[in-house]
Amino acid sequence: xxxxxxxxxxARALLRPCACPGRGPGAGAGGGGGGRAPGLTGLALWFxxxxxxxxxxxxxxxxxxxxPGARCFGSPRVLVEPDPAAGMAVMKLRKPPVNSLxxxxxxxxxxSLEKLENDKSFQGVIITSDSPGIFSAGLDLMEMCGRDxxxxxxxxxxxxxxxxxxxxxxxxxxxAVNGASPAGGCLLALSCDYRILxxxxxxxxxxxxxQLGIVAPFWFADTLVNTIGxxxxxxxxxxxxxxxxxxxxxxxxxxxxxxxxxVQSTARSVMAQWLAVPGHARQLTKNLMRKATADRLLKQRxxxxxxxxxxxxxxxxxKSLHVYIEKLQKKKV
Amino acid sequence: xxxxxxxxxxARALLRPCACPGRGPGAGAGGGGGGRAPGLTGLALWFxxxxxxxxxxxxxxxxxxxxPGARCFGSPRVLVEPDPAAGMAVMKLRKPPVNSLxxxxxxxxxxSLEKLENDKSFQGVIITSDSPGIFSAGLDLMEMCGRDxxxxxxxxxxxxxxxxxxxxxxxxxxxAVNGASPAGGCLLALSCDYRILxxxxxxxxxxxxxQLGIVAPFWFADTLVNTIGxxxxxxxxxxxxxxxxxxxxxxxxxxxxxxxxxVQSTARSVMAQWLAVPGHARQLTKNLMRKATADRLLKQRxxxxxxxxxxxxxxxxxKSLHVYIEKLQKKKV
Amino acid sequence: xxxxxxxxxxARALLRPCACPGRGPGAGAGGGGGGRAPGLTGLALWFxxxxxxxxxxxxxxxxxxxxPGARCFGSPRVLVEPDPAAGMAVMKLRKPPVNSLxxxxxxxxxxSLEKLENDKSFQGVIITSDSPGIFSAGLDLMEMCGRDxxxxxxxxxxxxxxxxxxxxxxxxxxxAVNGASPAGGCLLALSCDYRILxxxxxxxxxxxxxQLGIVAPFWFADTLVNTIGxxxxxxxxxxxxxxxxxxxxxxxxxxxxxxxxxVQSTARSVMAQWLAVPGHARQLTKNLMRKATADRLLKQRxxxxxxxxxxxxxxxxxKSLHVYIEKLQKKKV
Numbered sequence: 001x002x003x004x005x006x007x008x009x010x011a012r013a014l015l016r017p018c019a020c021p022g023r024g025p026g027a028g029a030g031g032g033g034g035g036r037a038p039g040l041t042g043l044a045l046w047f048x049x050x051x052x053x054x055x056x057x058x059x060x061x062x063x064x065x066x067x068p069g070a071r072c073f074g075s076p077r078v079l080v081e082p083d084p085a086a087g088m089a090v091m092k093l094r095k096p097p098v099n100s101l102x103x104x105x106x107x108x109x110x111x112s113l114e115k116l117e118n119d120k121s122f123q124g125v126i127i128t129s130d131s132p133g134i135f136s137a138g139l140d141l142m143e144m145c146g147r148d149x150x151x152x153x154x155x156x157x158x159x160x161x162x163x164x165x166x167x168x169x170x171x172x173x174x175x176a177v178n179g180a181s182p183a184g185g186c187l188l189a190l191s192c193d194y195r196i197l198x199x200x201x202x203x204x205x206x207x208x209x210x211q212l213g214i215v216a217p218f219w220f221a222d223t224l225v226n227t228i229g230x231x232x233x234x235x236x237x238x239x240x241x242x243x244x245x246x247x248x249x250x251x252x253x254x255x256x257x258x259x260x261x262x263v264q265s266t267a268r269s270v271m272a273q274w275l276a277v278p279g280h281a282r283q284l285t286k287n288l289m290r291k292a293t294a295d296r297l298l299k300q301r302x303x304x305x306x307x308x309x310x311x312x313x314x315x316x317x318x319k320s321l322h323v324y325i326e327k328l329q330k331k332k333v
Numbered sequence: 334x335x336x337x338x339x340x341x342x343x344a345r346a347l348l349r350p351c352a353c354p355g356r357g358p359g360a361g362a363g364g365g366g367g368g369r370a371p372g373l374t375g376l377a378l379w380f381x382x383x384x385x386x387x388x389x390x391x392x393x394x395x396x397x398x399x400x401p402g403a404r405c406f407g408s409p410r411v412l413v414e415p416d417p418a419a420g421m422a423v424m425k426l427r428k429p430p431v432n433s434l435x436x437x438x439x440x441x442x443x444x445s446l447e448k449l450e451n452d453k454s455f456q457g458v459i460i461t462s463d464s465p466g467i468f469s470a471g472l473d474l475m476e477m478c479g480r481d482x483x484x485x486x487x488x489x490x491x492x493x494x495x496x497x498x499x500x501x502x503x504x505x506x507x508x509a510v511n512g513a514s515p516a517g518g519c520l521l522a523l524s525c526d527y528r529i530l531x532x533x534x535x536x537x538x539x540x541x542x543x544q545l546g547i548v549a550p551f552w553f554a555d556t557l558v559n560t561i562g563x564x565x566x567x568x569x570x571x572x573x574x575x576x577x578x579x580x581x582x583x584x585x586x587x588x589x590x591x592x593x594x595x596v597q598s599t600a601r602s603v604m605a606q607w608l609a610v611p612g613h614a615r616q617l618t619k620n621l622m623r624k625a626t627a628d629r630l631l632k633q634r635x636x637x638x639x640x641x642x643x644x645x646x647x648x649x650x651x652k653s654l655h656v657y658i659e660k661l662q663k664k665k666v
Numbered sequence: 667x668x669x670x671x672x673x674x675x676x677a678r679a680l681l682r683p684c685a686c687p688g689r690g691p692g693a694g695a696g697g698g699g700g701g702r703a704p705g706l707t708g709l710a711l712w713f714x715x716x717x718x719x720x721x722x723x724x725x726x727x728x729x730x731x732x733x734p735g736a737r738c739f740g741s742p743r744v745l746v747e748p749d750p751a752a753g754m755a756v757m758k759l760r761k762p763p764v765n766s767l768x769x770x771x772x773x774x775x776x777x778s779l780e781k782l783e784n785d786k787s788f789q790g791v792i793i794t795s796d797s798p799g800i801f802s803a804g805l806d807l808m809e810m811c812g813r814d815x816x817x818x819x820x821x822x823x824x825x826x827x828x829x830x831x832x833x834x835x836x837x838x839x840x841x842a843v844n845g846a847s848p849a850g851g852c853l854l855a856l857s858c859d860y861r862i863l864x865x866x867x868x869x870x871x872x873x874x875x876x877q878l879g880i881v882a883p884f885w886f887a888d889t890l891v892n893t894i895g896x897x898x899x900x901x902x903x904x905x906x907x908x909x910x911x912x913x914x915x916x917x918x919x920x921x922x923x924x925x926x927x928x929v930q931s932t933a934r935s936v937m938a939q940w941l942a943v944p945g946h947a948r949q950l951t952k953n954l955m956r957k958a959t960a961d962r963l964l965k966q967r968x969x970x971x972x973x974x975x976x977x978x979x980x981x982x983x984x985k986s987l988h989v990y991i992e993k994l995q996k997k998k999v
């Protein structure tokens with residue numbers, strides 16, 4: 001279950017203490033650095049090649065500082081706000097504009113999670129976006145286009161790794177979905193223990209891969225089936241449905257829908273409820289419920305990587321991706 | 334997955350072009366030929382030995398003709414109305430009085446489906462009954478009574494074949510359930526991608542085998558579990574429940590209930606939604622979701638046939654069937 | 667699937683004809699003998715060491731007698747009221763104060779069930795509590811504390827045996843849940859074919875093991891998943907949720923909630939509906955739906971026993987149990 005060694009080293013080097021911003025959305029956005037590039041209009045651009053944008057220097061918050069009560073840490077793309085008194089931390093995705101899951105973001109998420117798992121002060125993590133409006137646009141198209149097979153393999157291994165870490169984490173993971181959450185963003189939410197979605201009709205959630213002409217891998221599908229059942233999953237996956245909040249709640253892809261300004265506080269209340277359960281018994285129970293599903297991937301992890309590499313390397317797929325990315329980049333100008 | 338060679342040849346010979354009736358229910362009933370035998374009173378007779386009735390000559394519509402925009406084709410018991418402009422066809426069961434699934438009807442359904450699958454003009458099929466009031470009464474008792482083991486084996490193989498073809502079809506299958514749909518009729522509906530039921534309290538749907546003293550085979554049960562979940566399926570199967578429309582919708586055995594005169598138009602709207610999804614990705618996703626269930630049968634297909642043959646050959650079962658069929662035939666006089 | 671020989675002999679000796687009390691709650695409570703020890707305050711004490719209390723002599727109803735229409739039988743802790751005219755019997759747990767599932771109660775339940783299964787007069791059993799207010803507190807802590815590994819192994823085998831017998835019983839089992847039903851009590855209910863819960867907010871039901879710091883074994887979890895689906899089960903098991911009636915109905919852990927004084931009559935009506943189905947077909951269908959789940963335990967039954975023994979023998983677990991039991995016993999004084 002180890003990450004590719006190269007990726008691990010690279011990402012460890014990125015970890016550093018950071019200033020701990022206040023928890024208001026304004027402060028968070030400021031602390032996260034960067035901001036949206038001019039001309040970006042949010043949802044229409046999820047799947048944009050955000051790597052280009054995020055390559056600008058100067059977005060890493062200054063080291064030192066520290067918030068009220070605890071020292072923050074994190075990495076350029078993952079802000080961690082520890083709250084040891086509550087036994088938990090908040091982990092914020094901050095890879096503007098759309099938190100696309102680049103290799104770097106995937107790696108930093110795994111390392112931040114590992115760090116919290118190894119620290120007995122923490123029994124739970126709230127996962128949310130530092131850029132309200134978009135939780136995560138999902139996998140990063142720039143990682144899948146114009147690269148060599150070795151890169152595709154490394155990338156896919158990192159996607160698998162994040163899912164395995166999240167899905168089997170002994171920590172309580174509460175997902176505060178404060179924005180749109182398509183495809184890989186949805187998978188991230190589904191891998192947590194509980195999902196709270198902000199009540200905004202623009203914040204849709206779902207595994208919409210077919211709408212983009214691609215196929216969610218079997219372990220994405222398994223995770224959805226475990227959450228909403230076989231029939232609802234079959235229909236949602238075939239049609240590539242993105243559920244707005246009321247429908248998302250009804251089908252069960254999220255557990256709760258609350259007004260946008262109550263997402264974070266609700267996540268904290270729910271976390272308190274989960275942390276009140278004896279931890280060891282809860283962890284063993286979680287493993288009991290999820291191990292078989294994770295094992296399905298573990299038993300054929302390399303084959304799954306080869307599948308992805310050969311699929312994404314096809315000329316027809318590469319051509320489609322190029323066209324799509326160029327269209328998105330023209331919009332940005 | 335091939336049909337018995339004999340059945341295939343026999344059925345191919347039956348395929349012929351046919352006049353394409355208008356799509357109104359009146360025209361459809363006329364075009365379907367035949368009609369109900371005097372004295373038959375609908376639902377009470379599903380499972381009647383409709384083979385005797387349907388053996389009358391002259392019910393095959395004349396060759397040639399052709400409907401608005403496209404030439405119809407079909408076979409004596411399956412009318413196919415192609416609509417290539419919409420990328421789809423309507424397939425109507427027309428084996429009066431109750432569309433019981435005789436060996437001939439099963440074979441013709443498979444061949445019609447195969448023909449549409451091999452024609453790139455078609456990405457979807459609406460399956461419905463040419464005799465509103467009854468969708469299908471299910472398996473044909475006349476195929477299971479007073480015949481030799483070889484016939485029972487051939488029949489059961491054809492039942493398996495239809496299910497496998499439907500369940501794994503790369504076509505979008507929308508079922509317009511315009512009448513009662515017990516037992517094998519329900520299985521046919523469950524094998525599609527989406528089910529729309531006409532809102533008429535007489536149009537019940539379910540796997541009611543236990544009520545007849547028989548047991549739905551494991552793959553009938555698997556298909557139901559995949560649709561409504563384990564608990565609801567267990568209860569429905571043990572009790573042999575037939576759900577009227579409101580309950581059918583609530584338990585999830587159908588996806589939508591609409592007024593009787595809107596079933597066909599709703600099916601077309603739903604089809605348009607499904608056909609808007611990139612086809613290749615949708616097909617792969619469907620296979621991903623259904624392959625394991627189909628494989629369960631494929632791995633023990635012969636054993637399943639032997640099971641059926643030895644069950645149906647029992648004296649006690651044959652006696653029950655005789656009594657039941659005689660009772661039905663007396664009612665017809 | 668056999669019980670330990672010793673347990674079987676011991677329990678058979680306990681079986682004897684008994685006076686058949688009337689069916690009103692008052693008469694039932696009297697006939698059950700015993701009653702609550704002074705100072706016991708119900709729910710707060712489920713998991714109390716009821717063995718000590720129930721060891722008092724004189725609680726076995728006198729032999730002979732017989733109710734209206736049929737002779738009752740039973741054992742000290744299980745009262746069986748046969749109703750052959752209706753093809754069924756009522757089986758009442760009477761191990762005051764909380765029907766904790768001691769080795770003796772488990773054994774007597776299995777033997778009573780076996781006796782009914784071997785008598786063709788009976789096709790169904792209503793399982794209920796002779797002490798309204800508590801259905802069953804679940805496994806008996808006294809069996810798990812301060813004993814040797816051989817005893818733990820014998821006990822756990824009896825727990826497995828009861829579940830296997832109930833879950834695969836060819837009888838229709840309707841559970842009339844007339845009181846709180848945590849942990850093992852809930853498992854007992856889940857193993858039946860249908861659950862009716864009395865509408866009293868104190869009567870909660872669920873697998874709350876994690877709240878006690880322990881882990882429900884995989885086959886408890888499987889049984890819950892089969893009943894309420896994977897997602898709801900995962901959440902309920904991790905949090906150790908006990909559902910009050912309205913929530914229990916909504917999540918599907920019970921099938922029906924009725925006023926407290928209608929639980930028994932509703933159970934009889936429901937039983938009549940189930941018994942109207944041809945029995946042989948219904949039994950085969952039940953087996954079809956449940957065999958795979960039971961086989962999961964059967965394939966690793968010994969390993970499951972060893973797991974339990976090594977878990978329960980841990981010093982830390984024994985210490986927790988001692989503390990907990992002492993606290994309960996102090997409350998009783």
